[in-house]
Amino acid sequence: MKNNRLAIFLLAGLLAAGASAQEWPSRPVRVIVPAPAGSSLDVIARTLADRLRVIWKQPVVIETKAGAGGLIGMDTVAKAPHDGYTLGIGFNGPIAFGPYMYRRMPYAPSRDLVPIVLTTSQPNVLAVQESNPANTLPEFVDWARKQGSKFSYASVGAGSSSHLTMELLRSVTKMEAVHVPYSGSPPAGLSLAAGDTQALFTVAPALLPLIQGHRVKLIAVTSATRSELMKDLxxxxxxxxxxxxSLAWNGFFTAAGTPPEVVQRINADVNAVLREPAVRELLANQALVAGGGSPEEFKAFIDSEARKWGAIIAKVGIRLDQ
Structure with a gap:
C-alpha cells in the first residue's frame, strides 16, 4: 500500500512538472536590463523580446534598472519569485567579476541565480590615438614600454571588461601603466582622441565616430579569431x-529555484530566436556574435570566466566597495 502511494506521489510530481512547462508562460514575462535605456544591453534585450513575445504569445516587458555596475538590476532578478516570469540579461560585471571585486554583494550569483543561455558576446578592440607611431600590437607594446610610468590608459569604468582586458595585456607584456577610469565609452574615447590617455580597450561600435573622424585607430581585437566585421584587424x-x-558577454538568468523544466523551455525558445537569420543579422550589424547552447554550457563558461578574471582582479587588487 505504501509503495502504491509513493508511486502515485511520484507520478503526480512528474505530471505537475510537465504541466508547468506546458502552461508557462500564462502571463507577461519581464526582462530586467541592468544597464541604461538605449545601451547595447537594452538593444539586445529588446531584439530578443520582439521575437519571444510571438513565440510565448505573451507580452515581454523590458525594465531597465541601471546602477552599481549592474548589481541593482541583477539583485532584482535574484530576489524575484522563482517561477521564470522575471528574467535578467546579466553580463560579465555583476555575474563573473562582482564576487571578486566586492567584499559584500546583495546576492551571490552562483547561489541565487540560474544561468539559462548565453545571448551574445563581443570582443574588445585596442584603440590608440591616430597620431600614435604604432600600427601593430608589437609596435604598441614596444612604444608603451618606452613611455614607462608616463603611459596611461582609459577604461569605461573601474572593474569593467575594458579595464580588466588592459590589465590582462599588462600582465603578459610587463608594461607599466596608469589607469584612468571614465563613466562609459564616450568620455573614455574622447580622452583618448584628445591625448589625455594613450590607449583604450572597448567595443568597436562605441568608437565608430572617432574612427571615421580619423581621431583614433585600431591596433588589435581580443577575440580568439578575427571578427567577421573587422577581418583586417x-x-x-x-x-x-x-x-x-577577452569578450564582453551577456545572457539570460532567472531566480534560483525556478523549475528546471521552465528553465529548459526558456532556453529552447531563446536558442530558436538566436538561430533566426534576421536576428543574427541584426546582432552582427552591432558587431555582436549570437550565443546559444544549454544552461549547463553557459554555467561552465561563467565558471571559467570567473576563475580567469578572478585571478587578474586579485593580482591587480581591484576593490569597488571600499
Whole structure:
C-alpha cells in the first residue's frame, strides 16, 4: 500500500512538472536590463523580446534598472519569485567579476541565480590615438614600454571588461601603466582622441565616430579569431600572445529555484530566436556574435570566466566597495 502511494506521489510530481512547462508562460514575462535605456544591453534585450513575445504569445516587458555596475538590476532578478516570469540579461560585471571585486554583494550569483543561455558576446578592440607611431600590437607594446610610468590608459569604468582586458595585456607584456577610469565609452574615447590617455580597450561600435573622424585607430581585437566585421584587424593572440581572449558577454538568468523544466523551455525558445537569420543579422550589424547552447554550457563558461578574471582582479587588487 505504501509503495502504491509513493508511486502515485511520484507520478503526480512528474505530471505537475510537465504541466508547468506546458502552461508557462500564462502571463507577461519581464526582462530586467541592468544597464541604461538605449545601451547595447537594452538593444539586445529588446531584439530578443520582439521575437519571444510571438513565440510565448505573451507580452515581454523590458525594465531597465541601471546602477552599481549592474548589481541593482541583477539583485532584482535574484530576489524575484522563482517561477521564470522575471528574467535578467546579466553580463560579465555583476555575474563573473562582482564576487571578486566586492567584499559584500546583495546576492551571490552562483547561489541565487540560474544561468539559462548565453545571448551574445563581443570582443574588445585596442584603440590608440591616430597620431600614435604604432600600427601593430608589437609596435604598441614596444612604444608603451618606452613611455614607462608616463603611459596611461582609459577604461569605461573601474572593474569593467575594458579595464580588466588592459590589465590582462599588462600582465603578459610587463608594461607599466596608469589607469584612468571614465563613466562609459564616450568620455573614455574622447580622452583618448584628445591625448589625455594613450590607449583604450572597448567595443568597436562605441568608437565608430572617432574612427571615421580619423581621431583614433585600431591596433588589435581580443577575440580568439578575427571578427567577421573587422577581418583586417589582427587578434592579440596572433600578434604574439597565444591564448589571449577577452569578450564582453551577456545572457539570460532567472531566480534560483525556478523549475528546471521552465528553465529548459526558456532556453529552447531563446536558442530558436538566436538561430533566426534576421536576428543574427541584426546582432552582427552591432558587431555582436549570437550565443546559444544549454544552461549547463553557459554555467561552465561563467565558471571559467570567473576563475580567469578572478585571478587578474586579485593580482591587480581591484576593490569597488571600499
Amino acid at each position: 589582427p587578434t592579440v593572440a596572433e600578434a604574439g600572445y597565444a591564448g589571449f581572449e
